[in-house]
Amino acid sequence: MASNIIDILELVKVYKLSDEVSVRALKGVSLSVDRGEFLSIMGASGSGKSTFMNILGFLDTPTSGRYVLDGIDGSSLSSNEKAEIRNRKIGFVFQGFNLLSRTSALENVELPLMYKGGVTVREMREKARSLLSMVGLGGREHHHPNKLSGGEQQRVAIARSLINDPAIILADEPTGNLDTKNSNEIMDIFTRLNRETGITMILVTHEPDIAQYSDRKIVFRDGLIIEDGPIRKKAFKTGVVKARKG
Amino acid sequence: MNFKNSFLTAVRAINKNKMRSSLTSVGIIIGVSSVIIMVGMGNSARVAVRDRITTFGSNAMSVYQSKKPLVDRDLENLRRLYLVKYITPIVYDSYVPTVFQGKNMLSRIYGVNNDFFQIKEWVLQSGRYFTELEILSIGKVVIIGTTVSQELFGNVNPIGRTILIRNVPFQVIGVLTEQGSSFSGRDYDNVLIMPFTTAATRMQNQNFYDEIYIAAYSEDLIPETADAVRLYLRRVHNIPWGSPDDFKIKTSKEQLRVAEDISKTLAILLAGIALISLFVGGVGIMNIMLVSVSERTREIGIRMAIGAKRKDVLLQFLIESVTLSSVGGVVGITLGIGVYYTIIFFLKWPFIISPLSVLVSFLFAFAVGIFFGYYPAKKAADLKPIDALRFE
Structure with a gap:
């Protein structure tokens, strides 16, 4: 088994818009990520970073290239096997939270475990409850998402992403809809998770301040990685994000 | 995800949209309840008709004349056949004005002899049958049905009183027990029964019979009896060999079969209409489920992202539609039985609920859920x- 959790070689994604017009969103991307790394992906919109994230999350399939996640080659998987990997290996955190409305926080967190199966309702409850209190939402288990603030909703989403003990967390602009204070709190949770449990974090953001939380930064432009290197940490560690435009 | 969790998910989704879910089920409820009501009514009607016809006497037959009238001589000759147990001529007259002390009504006359009561199995609740003398002497006596008794006499005892039938005074000598109504609504209790001689001469001024009722000694002897009657009438009417009869013999068995055929057809027709409404209910479910799927596309996306497989999503929506249709089925069955019982109660028809029709309706509702979901x-x-x- 490779020591790298992610091995990507010459990944290409072409969107066919019509018979004549096609867009090459990824033009041959190669990347390796170590276990326990905290990686941030940056780039302007249209640079290919979202396409890359979707492929990383087994939500989309590459046109060509090789993608190995935790020793599993993604190229020959059926849609059911992909669903299983999304369920067990990957925790998703989205910009728009993507919680089920009219479903309590607890039930939202339980959902991936429900699809995984093999546990009793009581065990499911227990685990979801402990994760919610870990992200600071103890006592709000039965609130529905529309009764929670953006920051709280994102915490629910984080708890949900963790319930099946995934190998990596993919966070796609997790602070994009949040104010400074909540952004910092969310990033603190991610940092803590990365440090304490050694979970691999992959974070997409366009804010340099948010990227500061990570250890390594790659930058996309026009479907290629143009920059890949460690973050030069600023003197202070917490409360990095000071002011945000608009 | 296991089945239990899929079920839980589906039930939660239904619960979140209570109003819409119950409205969706209404189609199925109406469909299933109408199946239950229609099938039940069909069965009840069949039994009701059969009961009515068998009161005509299960080993009876009737002879109609068509060209040559049936006359006194025919009656006397047929009576001599050893196969004939009872025989009565019948002279009909309908919508006859009947008056008692200013109260009046329209009734139906049967001119008969005493065998009529044996064949029809009609019993008197009070009074007496005709005497031989009254029949021979064209006696102006009448036995009335309960409807006539109630409308003309109310609480007064009608025995011995005189009523005017077509302005002819008749003495009431008996009152029948209640017979009920026929399927077509004819009231068997609105009758005036008098000697056939009286009906023929005083009422109709005719010297022939409209019909002759004959009872055989047992049900098995009906064909033989009918053959004997047929042979006799052909000889009397001088019908050459190979020519068709100029009369008709109808046994109650035949009538029963005709009635059964009619009510069976009716039942199938009704059930067919009910099935169409069930189908419409199914289309309603499909419509709502399609709306629901496109409304919840994002939810489906979220579920897939966190690990729902194709079959999980399929099962979730399928269980949702099957739950809607099955719950609708159970409610529909309950409602249907209730409505059916109420109708039957007022019609005084027998209450027949076959477990099979209940099971079939439920399975059908279930199948509608799968098919349209x-x-x-x-x-x-x-x-x-x-x-x-x-x-x-």
């Missing part, structure tokens, strides 16, 4: 996770 569910399951997730 499958397409929307498949549509949901076939969504690509990334497309569903991006759906706004």
Whole structure:
């Protein structure tokens, strides 16, 4: 088994818009990520970073290239096997939270475990409850998402992403809809998770301040990685994000 | 995800949209309850008709004349046949004005002899039958049905009183027990029964009979008896060999079969209409499920992103539609039985509920859920996770 959790070689994604017009969103991307790394992906919109994230999350399939996640080659998987990997290996955190409305926080967190199966309702409850209190939402288990603030909703989403003990967390602009204070709190949770449990974090953001939380930064432009290197940490560690435009 | 969890998910989704879910079920409820009501009514009607016809006497037959009238001589000759147990001529007259002390009504006359009561199995609740003398002497005596008794006499005892039938005074000598109504609504209790001689001469001024009722000694002897009657009438009427009869012999068995055929056809027709309404209910479910799938595309995307497989999504929506239709089925069965019982109660028909029809209705509702839920569910399951997730 490779020591790298992610091995990507010459990944290409072409969107066919019509018979004549096609867009090459990824033009041959190669990347390796170590276990326990905290990686941030940056780039302007249209640079290919979202396409890359979707492929990383087994939500989309590459046109060509090789993608190995935790020793599993993604190229020959059926849609059911992909669903299983999304369920067990990957925790998703989205910009728009993507919680089920009219479903309590607890039930939202339980959902991936429900699809995984093999546990009793009581065990499911227990685990979801402990994760919610870990992200600071103890006592709000039965609130529905529309009764929670953006920051709280994102915490629910984080708890949900963790319930099946995934190998990596993919966070796609997790602070994009949040104010400074909540952004910092969310990033603190991610940092803590990365440090304490050694979970691999992959974070997409366009804010340099948010990227500061990570250890390594790659930058996309026009479907290629143009920059890949460690973050030069600023003197202070917490409360990095000071002011945000608009 | 196991079945239990899929079920839980589906039930939660139904619960979140209570109003819509119950409205969706209404179609199925109406469909299933109408199946139950229609099938029940069909069965009850069949039994009601059979009961009515067998009161005519299960080993009886009737002879109609068509060209040559049936006359006194025929009656006397047929009576001599050793196969004939009872025989009565019948002279009909309908919508006859009947008056008692200023109260009047229209009734139906049967001119008969005393064998009529044996064949029809009609019994008197008070009074007496005709005497031989009254029949021979064209006696102006009458036995009345309960409707006539109630409308003309109320609480007064009618025995011995005189009523005017077509302005002819008649003495009431007996009152029948209640017979009920026929399927077509004819009231068997609105009758005036008098000696056939009286009906023929005083009422109709005719010297022939409209019909002759004959009872055989047993049900098995009916064909033989009918053959004997047929042979006799052909000889008397001088019908050459090979020519058709100029009379008709109808046994109650035949009548029973005709009635059964009619009511069976009716029952199938009614059940067919009910099935159509069930089908319409199914289309309603499909419609709502399609709306629901496109409304919840994003939810489907989220579920897929966190690990729902194709079959999980398929099962979730399928269970949702089957639950809607099955619950609708159970409610419909309950409602249907209630309505059916109420109708039957007022019609005084027998209450027949076959467990089979209940089971079939339920299974049908269940099948409707699967049939009409499958397409929307498949549509949901076939969504690509990334497309569903991006759906706004």
